[in-house]
Amino acid sequence: MNTFILIRKLWPFVRNYRGSLAVALLLTTIGALLAQVTPLVMEYSVNTVQKLLDRPIEKTEVAWVVGSLVAILLTKELLSLLVQLGQKFLSDRIRFRMAADLYEFTISRIVSYHLSFFALGQNQTGKLEKRIDKGIESLTKTVKNLFVDIVPMMANALFALVLIYNKNVGVGIVATLVLPLYAYISREQTKRQSQIRRSIQEIRENKANALFGLLESIFVVKSFVRERYEQDRQHVLNVSLCTNEIRHHRTNYLFDGLKSVAEQIGIVLVFVVTIYFVLNRQMTIGAILLHIMLFNNVSAPVRHLHRIYDEYSEALVYAEGFFDMIENNTYLPHQGSLKTTAWQGHFSLKNVDFIYPNGKQALRNVTLDLQPGKVTAIVGLSGAGKSSALNLLAGFYNPTQGSVLLDGKPLSDYDSEFVRENVGLVLQKNHIFAGTIEENIRYGRLEATPDDVIEAARQASLHAQVLQLPQGYQTEARTLSGGQQQRIAIARLFLKNPPVLLLDEPTASLDAITAEQIKESLDAIKQNRTVLIISHNISQIMDADQIYVMQEGEVIGQGTHESLYQSGGLYRDIIDSNARTLNISRLAATVLG
Numbered sequence: 001m002n003t004f005i006l007i008r009k010l011w012p013f014v015r016n017y018r019g020s021l022a023v024a025l026l027l028t029t030i031g032a033l034l035a036q037v038t039p040l041v042m043e044y045s046v047n048t049v050q051k052l053l054d055r056p057i058e059k060t061e062v063a064w065v066v067g068s069l070v071a072i073l074l075t076k077e078l079l080s081l082l083v084q085l086g087q088k089f090l091s092d093r094i095r096f097r098m099a100a101d102l103y104e105f106t107i108s109r110i111v112s113y114h115l116s117f118f119a120l121g122q123n124q125t126g127k128l129e130k131r132i133d134k135g136i137e138s139l140t141k142t143v144k145n146l147f148v149d150i151v152p153m154m155a156n157a158l159f160a161l162v163l164i165y166n167k168n169v170g171v172g173i174v175a176t177l178v179l180p181l182y183a184y185i186s187r188e189q190t191k192r193q194s195q196i197r198r199s200i201q202e203i204r205e206n207k208a209n210a211l212f213g214l215l216e217s218i219f220v221v222k223s224f225v226r227e228r229y230e231q232d233r234q235h236v237l238n239v240s241l242c243t244n245e246i247r248h249h250r251t252n253y254l255f256d257g258l259k260s261v262a263e264q265i266g267i268v269l270v271f272v273v274t275i276y277f278v279l280n281r282q283m284t285i286g287a288i289l290l291h292i293m294l295f296n297n298v299s300a301p302v303r304h305l306h307r308i309y310d311e312y313s314e315a316l317v318y319a320e321g322f323f324d325m326i327e328n329n330t331y332l333p334h335q336g337s338l339k340t341t342a343w344q345g346h347f348s349l350k351n352v353d354f355i356y357p358n359g360k361q362a363l364r365n366v367t368l369d370l371q372p373g374k375v376t377a378i379v380g381l382s383g384a385g386k387s388s389a390l391n392l393l394a395g396f397y398n399p400t401q402g403s404v405l406l407d408g409k410p411l412s413d414y415d416s417e418f419v420r421e422n423v424g425l426v427l428q429k430n431h432i433f434a435g436t437i438e439e440n441i442r443y444g445r446l447e448a449t450p451d452d453v454i455e456a457a458r459q460a461s462l463h464a465q466v467l468q469l470p471q472g473y474q475t476e477a478r479t480l481s482g483g484q485q486q487r488i489a490i491a492r493l494f495l496k497n498p499p500v501l502l503l504d505e506p507t508a509s510l511d512a513i514t515a516e517q518i519k520e521s522l523d524a525i526k527q528n529r530t531v532l533i534i535s536h537n538i539s540q541i542m543d544a545d546q547i548y549v550m551q552e553g554e555v556i557g558q559g560t561h562e563s564l565y566q567s568g569g570l571y572r573d574i575i576d577s578n579a580r581t582l583n584i585s586r587l588a589a590t591v592l593g
């Protein structure tokens with residue numbers, strides 16, 4: 001990434017504030033002009049005082065000279081203060097508003113990405129969080145630096161240089177000579193630092209991610225007494241970050257020292273040349289003060305330029321990762337426009353291959369058909385590809401080969417929001433947000449009334465238990481048991497009431513009685529809908545109209561419970577194994593008497 005590309009990428013965000021920017025730039029010019037007043041006044045003062053010393057002085061004359069100089073300097077300081085306040089106010093306004101815009105844009109992009117984006121190792125939660133955070137911070141700093149800070153500084157330096165040249169070309173050349181040296185040192189500094197910066201960025205992302213992971217898994221850490229092990233893992237990252245940061249700062253100190261030497265050399269040279277001209281009576285004594293102060297106006301901004309350059313180089317590194325993240329069209333779902341009222345809900349996979357971003361092939365030439373109004377089940381051993389097939393049907397991932405069809409048309413031709421509005425999902429890991437039970441259930445239909453929420457909870461066999469909680473529906477949902485959380489997910493589904501249901505182990509973490517109640521509720525809403533159910537529980541799949549058997553990413557059988565059992569093979573093994581696990585003969589003897 002270079003400056004031109006960065007400005008082009010940032011411009012859409014800066015454009016909204018071009019009015020404020022224009023005013024800031026105007027204030028800048030005024031501020032830069034005002035900064036030259038003090039050296040000029042000083043030169044005039046010294047020269048005037050020297051002339052006065054050559055003859056007898058009247059008291060009123062002294063009062064007049066001193067009074068007018070003080071008045072000019074005070075007025076200039078007051079004006080400078082107002083200009084600086086205006087600049088700071090505007091620059092903060094641009095910076096913070098732009099940070100908010102960038103953040104909102106980033107969120108809108110990220111939430112629209114396909115799940116495959118989040119499946120990538122470099123996009124794990126903690127890493128993304130750090131990339132967003134640092135990216136926005138350094139980009140907004142860059143805008144401030146590029147558009148607000150650098151211009152006043154350069155204007156100040158430029159006006160001061162023009163004045164020096166105007167006074168004496170020789171002194172001007174000496175003052176200018178030191179600048180390329182300064183720029184050269186800064187460039188070398190950036191070159192050496194950029195690699196360290198990249199490492200620091202990567203380690204910071206890994207560190208944030210590791211901390212996220214640690215806090216998320218604190219129960220496992222404690223139950224396996226792995227506190228020491230986790231501390232050691234954090235220690236490795238910490239030491240690596242620390243070493244890089246020290247290297248980074250050490251290099252900075254070295255180069256800062258060199259730049260400081262260059263600046264001092266500049267001051268000495270300007271001083272020597274001016275003294276020479278003064279002694280040759282080609283300049284007044286006031287010129288010494290004028291040139292030193294003007295050179296300070298040249299070198300001070302250049303000194304700050306280094307900070308800007310430094311922050312800017314850092315921003316270039318962060319901007320790369322940040323823009324890669326928010327401009328990644330590969331992960332935008334193909335947005336079709338098809339919405340139909342004549343919805344049948346006939347979903348199918350045709351000869352689908354699917355490979356996860358990490359290269360794992362989860363599906364091979366899979367063909368599945370979910371008939372509208374029918375219940376389709378997928379069975380298979382763990383890792384067979386059942387959930388992957390469901391993810392493709394839900395449009396979370398795109399197939400690598402083959403097609404996903406809805407009512408005979410590619411799923412990608414449909415408006416993806418329309419499809420997802422019509423599909424209800426209960427997944428193996430149902431996410432419960434931080435918030436109350438009511439808020440979590442209402443997520444299924446945001447405009448639902450409290451009565452609708454209660455009704456959904458009732459259907460999900462949750463209502464009675466919620467009533468026993470001291471805070472009822474206002475209880476923090478994450479404090480509930482795994483089974484209760486599962487029922488929140490099911491209540492969400494009931495509230496959404498979609499025509500297509502994709503259920504992945506919907507009753508996995510429920511006790512037998514609740515599982516039966518949920519099964520009854522689900523059986524009731526299954527009517528006239530397209531339903532796909534994935535389950536290791538045979539009672540959930542036996543009644544399905546159509547059952548697919550999957551093994552190692554392939555469909556190896558399809559039919560009804562009876563036909564598949566008759567044909568033997570994996571399905572029969574699964575059923576027999578289920579029966580043995582349940583100790584069915586003993587159960588039958590006990591239950592049936």
Ligand SMILES: Nc1ncnc2c1ncn2[C@@H]1O[C@H](COP(=O)(O)OP(=O)(O)OP(=O)(O)O)[C@@H](O)[C@H]1O
Binds near residue numbers: 119360381383384385
């Ligand atoms: N996000 C992912 N990234 C990479 N590989 C994945 C991902 N999710 C699943 N897999 C792999 O794809 C294969 C199929 O997984 P899938 O979850 O579809 O199996 P499943 O039949 O649903 O298993 P289970 O019954 O245990 O839920 C597995 O080998 C799994 O490791």
